[in-house]
Amino acid sequence: MFTGDTFYVEIIHRINGIRCIYILTSGINILLILRGRYQRKKQTIPLFRSMKNKPKPSSKPKAGAAGAPQTPPVAAQPGTPLFDRLEKWLDNRRYWIIGTLLFLWLAIRIAIFSNIANGPLYQMYKWPESDNAFFDDWARTLSGGDWLNRQPLHPYHGWHDEFAQVYFKQHPDQLNRILQAHPNRDSTFVPGKALWNEWYGGNTYHQEPLYAYMLAALYALTGNGVYWMMVLQILAGLLSGLLLWQLARRYFGDTVALFTGLLYLFCGVILFQETLILRTSWSVFFTLLTIWIFDRASEKRTIPAFLIFGLSVGTAYLLQSTFSLFLLGALAIYYYQERKTPRLFIRNAAVAVAGFVLIFSPVILRNATVGAPLFSTSSVGPVTFAVANVSGTDAISRWAPNAAKCAEILGKTHDSFGATVLETIQTHPSAGSYLGLIWTKFQRVIIGLEWPNNENYYFYKQLVQPLQVAFLDFYWIVWIACAGLLFAWYYRKKYFSMYLAILLQLAIMLGFYVLGRFRTPLVALLLPFAAYALVECLRFTQNKSKESMAKIAVAVVCFFGLTYSVYRPGISMLDPTDYNTLYETVYYDSITKSAGAGQLNQALATHHEFLRFEPDFVKNAKPNQRLQYPSHIEIMDQFANHYQIESFLYEDSGNQAMAAQAMAKRDMMKQIVDQSRKSLMRR
Numbered sequence: 007m008f009t010g011d012t013f014y015v016e017i018i019h020r021i022n023g024i025r026c027i028y029i030l031t032s033g034i035n036i037l038l039i040l041r042g043r044y045q046r047k048k049q050t051i052p053l054f055r056s057m058k059n060k061p062k063p064s065s066k067p068k069a070g071a072a073g074a075p076q077t078p079p080v081a082a083q084p085g086t087p088l089f090d091r092l093e094k095w096l097d098n099r100r101y102w103i104i105g106t107l108l109f110l111w112l113a114i115r116i117a118i119f120s121n122i123a124n125g126p127l128y129q130m131y132k133w134p135e136s137d138n139a140f141f142d143d144w145a146r147t148l149s150g151g152d153w154l155n156r157q158p159l160h161p162y163h164g165w166h167d168e169f170a171q172v173y174f175k176q177h178p179d180q181l182n183r184i185l186q187a188h189p190n191r192d193s194t195f196v197p198g199k200a201l202w203n204e205w206y207g208g209n210t211y212h213q214e215p216l217y218a219y220m221l222a223a224l225y226a227l228t229g230n231g232v233y234w235m236m237v238l239q240i241l242a243g244l245l246s247g248l249l250l251w252q253l254a255r256r257y258f259g260d261t262v263a264l265f266t267g268l269l270y271l272f273c274g275v276i277l278f279q280e281t282l283i284l285r286t287s288w289s290v291f292f293t294l295l296t297i298w299i300f301d302r303a304s305e306k307r308t309i310p311a312f313l314i315f316g317l318s319v320g321t322a323y324l325l326q327s328t329f330s331l332f333l334l335g336a337l338a339i340y341y342y343q344e345r346k347t348p349r350l351f352i353r354n355a356a357v358a359v360a361g362f363v364l365i366f367s368p369v370i371l372r373n374a375t376v377g378a379p380l381f382s383t384s385s386v387g388p389v390t391f392a393v394a395n396v397s398g399t400d401a402i403s404r405w406a407p408n409a410a411k412c413a414e415i416l417g418k419t420h421d422s423f424g425a426t427v428l429e430t431i432q433t434h435p436s437a438g439s440y441l442g443l444i445w446t447k448f449q450r451v452i453i454g455l456e457w458p459n460n461e462n463y464y465f466y467k468q469l470v471q472p473l474q475v476a477f478l479d480f481y482w483i484v485w486i487a488c489a490g491l492l493f494a495w496y497y498r499k500k501y502f503s504m505y506l507a508i509l510l511q512l513a514i515m516l517g518f519y520v521l522g523r524f525r526t527p528l529v530a531l532l533l534p535f536a537a538y539a540l541v542e543c544l545r546f547t548q549n550k551s552k553e554s555m556a557k558i559a560v561a562v563v564c565f566f567g568l569t570y571s572v573y574r575p576g577i578s579m580l581d582p583t584d585y586n587t588l589y590e591t592v593y594y595d596s597i598t599k600s601a602g603a604g605q606l607n608q609a610l611a612t613h614h615e616f617l618r619f620e621p622d623f624v625k626n627a628k629p630n631q632r633l634q635y636p637s638h639i640e641i642m643d644q645f646a647n648h649y650q651i652e653s654f655l656y657e658d659s660g661n662q663a664m665a666a667q668a669m670a671k672r673d674m675m676k677q678i679v680d681q682s683r684k685s686l687m688r689r
Contacts, residue, residue, distance in 0.1 A: 093260055100260060136460045146222070147159060159212060160385070242290075245295075250534065253301075262537045274478055294531075297507055313358070316360060317365055388422065391430060451512065455480075480529060484569065487539070493560070543561050546558055588619065597612050610652070623642070627642065632682050634682075638682075643676070
């Protein structure tokens with residue numbers, strides 16, 4: 007979790023300058039479009055020449071027709087012979103290209119997985135306050151025999167308890183009601199948990215169930231669901247790369263597909279998510295899969311194609327309910343494409359909806375059996391919306407809920423999403439207040455920082471060497487991808503489904519809140535546009551036209567507005583919570599057990615292993631040093647306490663010299679902490 011509220015304020019002030027950048031960029035893009043329309047008979051954008059020269063069909067292809075080829079042939083053009091030859095060369099060797107990319111994607115994933123699975127980070131999912139641990143507990147409960155999840159199963163973390171205590175203080179009658187409703191309660195009964203079970207809808211699924219059931223199935227089959235889920239997520243990552251390459255090749259050609267594959271290879275934020283017990287990597291996979299299947303279905307226009315599309319979206323819906331919006335948007339696009347043949351649209355749309363309902367029907371049957379709302383798949387929507395949208399919220403890119411306001415809303419609305427939305431929006435004094443919140447969220451979306459929650463990309467990057475090689479994060483993707491979106495806008499009808507998916511990912515974050523893991527599917531969707539912009543700018547080397555220069559100018563403006571002006575290389579996103587979690591979940595019990603048994607050398611060895619992970623600014627601490635960031639101060643203080651533990655262990659083992667040395671380092675670090683805090687307060 008990010009620390010240092012002053013940095014939040016600084017970022018907001020800095021990002022306001024992007025408004026004028028957008029205006030300038032839009033103006034340049036309009037000029038490009040106008041110029042392109044004026045010169046269409048003279049010159050067309052290189053990657054789409056064949057579309058212009060291709061004769062239009064006299065009528066629509068019949069149902070079942072193969073449709074347009076996935077990769078349009080590229081005609082020769084005197085201005086860019088190198089790119090024409092490269093396009094043809096790559097097309098002839100496409101199987102070698104994708105085979106090589108798959109090998110590279112697999113190699114870097116194996117390197118990352120080996121580093122994590124054979125080290126302490128493998129245990130990080132056990133942190134009780136995380137979604138990772140809850141998914142694991144949920145899966146173990148399912149695989150233990152309760153496959154229908156008959157009893158309420160929701161987490162009860164520290165912030166849940168804070169909400170409950172605030173609510174009971176405001177409404178003591180509700181506490182009495184809960185106590186009277188459980189007359190036979192024992193010492194393990196927690197009134198706050200009973201309250202949250204009501205707010206979460208009882209035995210309604212806590213989150214969409216697909217990921218938990220997949221993990222439970224792996225537990226039932228292998229006995230080690232976490233390990234094999236990570237393996238399965240590596241395979242999903244490879245399939246996502248294959249789908250991304252196919253989409254890029256279909257839309258932009260083989261050259262852009264190659265660049266997309268290389269960007270995907272070094273995209274650390276996607277690789278990182280595949281190592282976590284969270285569903286983000288599957289969100290990426292299903293986002294790309296549903297786009298690919300929809301495009302094929304709209305081409306083939308057959309019943310089997312649309313049935314497969316409906317089945318795929320239905321499966322994705324069981325992973326995240328927001329995929330229902332993609333189904334609605336895709337059918338709207340298909341209606342636009344098929345508006346002259348309404349009967350065909352009605353038939354295929356009905357088949358797609360039938361496939362969706364077929365996949366969803368087991369959930370309806372389960373809900374009817376256990377007494378949950380029939381069409382419910384998740385209970386977290388109302389809570390998340392209230393926390394992220396209440397007036398004065400601080401939960402825009404971190405989980406920092408306003409307990410008093412949100413508990414009052416949930417007490418009125420319970421598990422009703424619509425009622426919660428209305429109550430939450432009414433906390434704003436004006437429409438401008440809520441629109442300002444949405445604008446702030448949008449600013450957070452386009453800032454390159456990987457906002458952490460339940461995980462920290464920057465923390466893992468410190469400890470996992472291959473993630474340092476995979477250097478691409480959102481900072482280095484957003485600017486060139488935005489340029490690509492502008493370049494491709496004139497041909498937007500060709501990628502309606504991609505634009506739809508991008509808009510939906512934006513809408514999800516604007517409606518709720520912005521995190522690095524929520525943005526990961528958007529990162530994947532932007533990679534083909536980033537690759538397209540790179541190729542278009544590189545064409546300047548062969549075709550030094552005004553159009554190429556204008557595109558390079560647009561890319562430069564996007565770089566300045568979206569990356570350079572907001573990039574802060576000195577800012578640290580490290581958080582003391584990450585180091586504390588690593589210590590508590592992996593090392594604390596072992597050290598305590600060894601020390602209690604008198605095995606002090608073993609306790610020291612284990613503690614030394616933990617100290618290997620101290621960040622460089624702690625390892626290289628010097629007297630009278632000043633730390634600039636609150637997170638660094640807290641981490642330094644945390645490791646100072648660990649050196650005190652080190653000193654005690656040495657003292658108990660009889661090594662007074664090493665005990666004194668460890669305590670001296672502790673005192674020096676504490677002095678740095680105290681001086682840095684005073685210096686920070688004086689600013």
